[in-house]
Amino acid sequence: MSWTLPTFGTAILLAVLLAAAYTFSVSVVAGVTGRLRLLVAARHGAYGTVALIAAAVSSLAYAFLTHDFRLRYVARYSDRSMSLGYLVTALWGGQDGSLLWWLFLSSLYIAAFVASQGLRERRQQPWILATLMSIVGFFGVLMLFSANPFATGVAAGRADGEGLNPLLQNFYMIIHPPSLYVGFVGCAVPFAFATAALVTGELGDRWLLAVRRWMLFAWTFLTIGNVLGMLWAYEELGWGGYWAWDPVENAAFMPLLTASAFLHSTMIQERRGLFRVWNVVLVGLTFFMTIFGTFLTRSGLIASVHSFAQSSIGGYFAVYMGLLFLVWSGLVAWRWPELRGLPATLAQRKAALGAWLFTLLVLAPGLVAIHKLALPMTAKVALFALVGGGGSFAATELVHRRLAGGEVRAERPVVESFLSREFTFLMNNWGLIGMLGVILVATLFPLFGELLAGEKVTVAPPHYNAWVQPLGLLLFFLMGSGSLFGWRKTSEKALKNAFVFPVGAALLVAIVHGTLGARFGCAPFVPGERLYAGPLGAALQGFGTIVPILGTSLCAFNAAVITQEFATLLRARARSGALGGMERTLWFFGLIPGVFATVLALATQARRRYGGYVVHFGIVLMFLGFTGKSWSVTREATLAPGASLELAPYTLTYEGPRMEVDASKRMIFADIGVVRAGKPVGRHSPAKFIYKRMPQSPTTEVAMVHAAADDLYLVVGTINPETKVATIQAHVNPLTSWIWLGGIVMVLGAVLCMWPEPAPEESRVFAYTRSAAAVVASVVIGFLVASMPSYALHDPFVRASSAAAAGEAP
Amino acid sequence: MTGRSLALLLVLFVAGIASLAGVFGGRGLAALVLVGTALLGAVSALWSSLHELASEDVLEEVRELPSLARVATDDELEAVLRALIDLDHEVAVGKILPGDEGPVRHELRSEAKRLLQLQDARIRPEARERARLIVEGALASASQEVTS
Incomplete structure (x- = not known):
């Protein structure tokens, strides 16, 4: 056998699998025996596995850099003309490479975990390592047997490569998938912690405290990944929007919902000892959703505009998810007594396992039986939900009660009052999980339709919006109001004091919007679409109508809550003498340095809370942007050169078509002079790019004018080469820029929450220096993130478009 | 390094x-x-x-000593102490009115006291004796410093 790169790469993948299996075995034995020496061996094994994964990724990078088109993956996703940046992007541009990239990011998390943990948590660490290695093992099997990026094949394509899909040759695609993967993969570490807690039975608060920072980190990158995905869709796909409820988008969004729920409910367990089962389930569910999302994207189960090609890996994922569900739910059942604060007797354990078996053995056949009933699909879906929900309840309450001889209620902390923060957090959790349920059912509806009624029914975006908008706005309200409650119980007088200012602000904005909104092009009521017959349809339509005014009022409500919280904090700090000189000075320089200085000066718990408020403020800005979508206007017109199109506040004058050619494509521009409210804002040139390699699929290149009030979004449809008449589609999207600003603020808030606590031995001077450095670093990060769009303008395609618009050679 | x-x-x-x-x-x-x-x-x-797998470590038993498992009351005590800190913060920022804090604070302090007593009872007599000797030694040296 000749030792070529394909053989070498495959051998490394095999070595990864073997090393992971070895480390898994040593970890399990270390966990069972508690021997420190075995734990040390497992830790070294983990490092070895990580290094092998790094070798595999470097080998694939070598293949791309040297244009080794013997590798099917390299031939399919690169060509000789691609720049270094896009060659690196191609590492995760296709299915096989993206799985290796997933594994690589996992390995970075594993290395970080092993390095940061040292020999602490010796009982739990072996099980954490074993869980992480099992995940590495799954991906190793997947790549070796179904998606090997080092595979060769006659279908390798052209001798000099097929090249990366032009839609993926965009700045945001360089950074969007890695960000999302960092978020997805990061959820594996909390999952491993939770598994270890379940195995060892140490289900107190410690695992939760250890997990929180990992989850927050993953959550931050899920947020960044989702926002960048929205930006990519907005800039590249050319349909005028940023979110289309595509299955792949939903797959990225769903773990964010469960992770957000966990980050809130963990606070309740930490402070009140409540929701132990719920927290464990949320961690498991978050990880499960990341795997499920990967499965959705790659199995070809649900059609999507930007999923990977259909392949055989769906079966592997299905088996893995099934195993995951069985093992995880079995562990939860085994630890049910500890989780519910019941005596950990054999009888209790048997009762819990009996209830679990009942769920599996009665529920699953029940669902199959429903599938065979001759009923309309909606009735079948309702029955599915009823049997699923009822079966779970029957199992956990009735069967468990029966088997445990009635001893199922233990003395454990309870929510003492509806007027408490824990109750509003509970509502918030239900809202988030409710939203997850709606999105999940809608995403899988085509599959349900096919299984239950033999017909394929897809759920269009208006249906998602109709259901998600009420839930989203309810959550938005709970987000603000929850902050106004104290733990355990808040007196009515304290609540009245807390609500006066935010409610006043919301009412004021509602009145101003109601009376003046229509005059400024942002009507308070926009008639909603009637999607269903009957009272439900009328209710949803009615709600859709009031969304604009409700959105702006709730934004005001939430902004007022956050302002009030910070004002109260500053007053309290000034009263107690804690407001230091540096903090005062930074407030003098403005809101952003002031907020950062104050939040970083707080103790860990309080810092997390106020960092959370900064995240909430980012969400307020995003909701403002979402509300702006209600007032977006779209016009399509066929224009001859010299003709104009009015789209308040813009006047667009079509100047004519222009064609440029470079080595890889023909670019056909439609030059449009844009005037905003009487002031010229330059010439903008939406275009069609026709790639030599893919002439059958021309790409749409959008031209945009960004402003705080609105974005002008120009797309060219067709251009007649003889008459030079062009079809232009123009969108005015109010407040869209606030969404991206909101994303930046959310990330900065998350950084504040994660900021490490100064060690007790750290000197005061050093602590101050570090605070100052933190402020500077945060501001620099903010500027860097904010300047991303300008980097995007250096993207070769956009540059070509701009240069061509300016009459220069591209 | x-x-x-x-x-x-x-x-x-x-x-x-x-x-x-x-x-x-x-x-x-x-x-x-x-x-x-x-x-x-x-x-x-x-x-x-x-x-590491193949080697023998004669000090393994000693090295494993610090890995004594925590018990549930340790977590509960930490949670109660955090709740007391929270209470202070919430009174300071006006979420709980000064008049309403009394019963909650009393309840939390009683719970902390109970958990501390449980923890104290769990400590082995020899460890308690060792702690007593350390404290007595520290007090003696402090009193010597004051006298000199």
């Missing part, structure tokens, strides 16, 4: 070598340097792991 600093230095060194290889020998060579280093690292780590 700690192991972590050494690892960081090593990573920086490899990155430097790979960059140099990239500049003078092309991108492919840089990738090859990374592949080679990663393989060396893998072999070294797996060898250490096997070596």
Whole structure:
């Protein structure tokens, strides 16, 4: 056998699998025996596995850099003309490479975990390592047997490569998938912690405290990944929007919902000892959703505009998810007594396992039986939900009660009052999980339709919006109001004091919007679409109508809550003498340095809370942007050169078509002079790019004018080469820029929450220096993130478009 | 120099070598340097792991002593102490009115006292005796300082 790169790469993948299996075995034995020496061996094994994964990724990078088109993956996703940046992007541009990239990011998390943990948590660490290695093992099997990026094949394509899909040759695609993967993969570490807690039975608060920072980190990158995905869709796909409820988008969004729920409910367990089962389930569910999302994207189960090609890996994922569900739910059942604060007797354990078996053995056949009933699909879906929900309840309450001889209620902390923060957090959790349920059912509806009624029914975006908008706005309200409650119980007088200012602000904005909104092009009521017959349809339509005014009022409500919280904090700090000189000075320089200085000066718990408020403020800005979508206007017109199109506040004058050619494509521009409210804002040139390699699929290149009030979004449809008449589609999207600003603020808030606590031995001077450095670093990060769009303008395609618009050679 | 600093230095060194290889020998060579280093690292780590498995550690029992498991009351005590800190903060920022805090604070303090007593009872007599000796020694030296 000749030792070529394909053989070498495959051998490394095999070595990864073997090393992971070895480390898994040593970890399990270390966990069972508690021997420190075995734990040390497992830790070294983990490092070895990580290094092998790094070798595999470097080998694939070598293949791309040297244009080794013997590798099917390299031939399919690169060509000789691609720049270094896009060659690196191609590492995760296709299915096989993206799985290796997933594994690589996992390995970075594993290395970080092993390095940061040292020999602490010796009982739990072996099980954490074993869980992480099992995940590495799954991906190793997947790549070796179904998606090997080092595979060769006659279908390798052209001798000099097929090249990366032009839609993926965009700045945001360089950074969007890695960000999302960092978020997805990061959820594996909390999952491993939770598994270890379940195995060892140490289900107190410690695992939760250890997990929180990992989850927050993953959550931050899920947020960044989702926002960048929205930006990519907005800039590249050319349909005028940023979110289309595509299955792949939903797959990225769903773990964010469960992770957000966990980050809130963990606070309740930490402070009140409540929701132990719920927290464990949320961690498991978050990880499960990341795997499920990967499965959705790659199995070809649900059609999507930007999923990977259909392949055989769906079966592997299905088996893995099934195993995951069985093992995880079995562990939860085994630890049910500890989780519910019941005596950990054999009888209790048997009762819990009996209830679990009942769920599996009665529920699953029940669902199959429903599938065979001759009923309309909606009735079948309702029955599915009823049997699923009822079966779970029957199992956990009735069967468990029966088997445990009635001893199922233990003395454990309870929510003492509806007027408490824990109750509003509970509502918030239900809202988030409710939203997850709606999105999940809608995403899988085509599959349900096919299984239950033999017909394929897809759920269009208006249906998602109709259901998600009420839930989203309810959550938005709970987000603000929850902050106004104290733990355990808040007196009515304290609540009245807390609500006066935010409610006043919301009412004021509602009145101003109601009376003046229509005059400024942002009507308070926009008639909603009637999607269903009957009272439900009328209710949803009615709600859709009031969304604009409700959105702006709730934004005001939430902004007022956050302002009030910070004002109260500053007053309290000034009263107690804690407001230091540096903090005062930074407030003098403005809101952003002031907020950062104050939040970083707080103790860990309080810092997390106020960092959370900064995240909430980012969400307020995003909701403002979402509300702006209600007032977006779209016009399509066929224009001859010299003709104009009015789209308040813009006047667009079509100047004519222009064609440029470079080595890889023909670019056909439609030059449009844009005037905003009487002031010229330059010439903008939406275009069609026709790639030599893919002439059958021309790409749409959008031209945009960004402003705080609105974005002008120009797309060219067709251009007649003889008459030079062009079809232009123009969108005015109010407040869209606030969404991206909101994303930046959310990330900065998350950084504040994660900021490490100064060690007790750290000197005061050093602590101050570090605070100052933190402020500077945060501001620099903010500027860097904010300047991303300008980097995007250096993207070769956009540059070509701009240069061509300016009459220069591209 | 700690192991972590050494690892960081090593990573920086490899990155430097790979960059140099990239500049003078092309991108492919840089990738090859990374592949080679990663393989060396893998072999070294797996060898250490096997070596650890095969070796005997006479001090293992001593090294394992600090891994005594925590008990549930430790977590409960930490939660109660956090709740007391929260209470202070919420009174300071006006979420709980000064008149309403009394019963909650009393309840939390009683719970903390109960958990501390439980913890105290759990400590082995010899450990308690050792703690008593340490405190007495400290007090004696403090009183000597005051006298002198």
